Amino acid sequence: MNLALFDLDNTLLAGDSDFEWAQFLIGQGALDGEIHAAQNEKFYEQYKAGTLDIYEFLDFQLKPLARHSRAQLDAWHQEFMARNIRPIMTDQARAKVQEHLQRGDLVLLVTATNAFVTGPIAREFGIHHLIATIPEQRDGQFTGGVRGTPSFQDGKITRVEDWLEAQGLNWGSFADSWFYSDSRNDLPLLEKVSRPVAVDPDPILKAEAERRGWPVISLR
Structure with a gap:
């Protein structure tokens, strides 16, 4: 048996689900656009630079979930999937996941983004x-x-x-792990892992x- 692990944002997705979720909530009027957009951009740049304080970011990211009922969040998420996520799920990414699933590999999505945002995305890819x-x-x-423990870095x-x-x-x-x-x-x-693969990687x-x-491969 082999193991295949996939990152999500900017790997299987041609974009960042964390960033997209915040932008979606701004579009719904659930967050202050001017203030939140600036913070969202700041944290995204810190993530790309490798300087993100994960707990500071999670305080920012998770608080909006507490302001709304689960029913409202679930309804928004369905719209979010249609508007923001499915358009950035590439055919190449879907095919790569299916390649491992069809070989009988144990496939996991491993992401720093929270499970509320990413659970439906994993299921959309067929990852259980x-x-x-x-x-x-x-x-x-x-x-x-x-x-x-946040699923970030170590x-x-x-x-x-x-x-x-x-x-x-x-x-x-x-026998092998990707x-x-x-x-x-x-x-x-x-x-x-025994088989690391860089996907549309950042410069570092x-x-x-x-x-x-x-x-080094591309799934775009």
Whole structure:
């Protein structure tokens, strides 16, 4: 059995679901456009630069979930999928996921973006196992906080290993393990697998992949 791990934003998606979700909420009038758009852009630039404080960002990202009922959020998410996400799900990305699924590989989506935003996206790709940052809930409503270790940088390794352990598995259970990512932030997990793949990579990851002889591909 083989393991195939996929990052989501700017890897399987030709865009960033975190950024798109905030822009969608601004368009719904659920967030102050001027203030939130500037903050959203600031955090996105920090992420690309590898300087993001994940807890500061999650405080910003998750608080809007606590301001609205789950029913309203779910209704918005359906519209968000149609307007913002399906148009950036490329045929090449869908085909790459299907390639691993049809071979019988164990396929996981591993993303720093929260599970509320990314769960339906994983299902749309046909991926049944999701490792994402978990928004805290109480009585069925989001609190605005985060539960457990964020799935970011080294945290992705922690979360993947915890998930594998819960299935009675470890890295040695697999003949080969892939991780597909675009971002320098994912170097720790890329170094952990036997077959790292840089997908439409940022300049730092592209240079590192070329130095190490990792495959560099495009799914755009």
